[in-house]
Amino acid sequence: MPQPSPTFRSELAAQAIPLRSLARRIVGAEHADDLAQDSLVLALSQPPSMPG
Structure with a gap:
């Protein structure tokens, strides 16, 4: 894994709070933390490839 x-x-990390806010609007407060965490884990497990 890269x-x-x-x-x-x-x-x-700087986007964690705005991401949770967006997640709350999408799935509601009850599931916002799970969606935000799942999104962060996915982003960390598949980071953008480095140029060159």
Whole structure:
């Protein structure tokens, strides 16, 4: 599994709160945390490929 760069992890962490807010609007408060966490795990397990 490719390791995400520190920059990517930092940028992803900065989006955690807005991601949870979006998740709440999509699935409601009861499932927002699960959706946000699943999304973050997926992003970390499949980071963008590095150019070159």
